[in-house]
Amino acid sequence: MTVRPSINIGSSSFSDLVYADDTAFFVKDATDATDCLSSFSHSSSVFGLHTSWPKTKLQSVGSHSGPDLLKVVVDGSSVNLVESFIYLGSIQTSDGYCRSDITRQIGLAYSAMSSLNNIWNTKHLSIQTKVRVYQTLVLSILLYASETWTLYQMDRPTPPR
8 A cells, every 4th residue: 555645734634735727745855745746747647637847846844844855856857946936826935924925915905906096086986886896806805815824923014103
């Protein structure tokens, strides 16, 4: 019987998460990463799917980091080690902090707010309509995936005095 590489969080064991055309694997070391990615590539080829190795990223999180992760080669292709990447619309960082994701969402919301200047400046719309536009088009962008953020005291804004 083959044992699948996985990580334990509490009493639960996780080996992978599959979303549409994205997959996240949880492994403990470079050997498990190589074996897992190679197995995935060969299994998916049965269905006519091909892994794009230039698009494949490897990230070390927490105490599982090490120089051995820099040498992951699968099917003759090198897999890049990255500190952060965007996955399902959120920035995933190797340090686990959410500050970069929060900053990104604020920037996206600011951009959406700015692009709606014509709405904010029109006198033909009521305040109530403008508030609904704000809640729908700006606030939803700002708060996207916020339920997954781990906020630290240093991430909380300080109220003005």
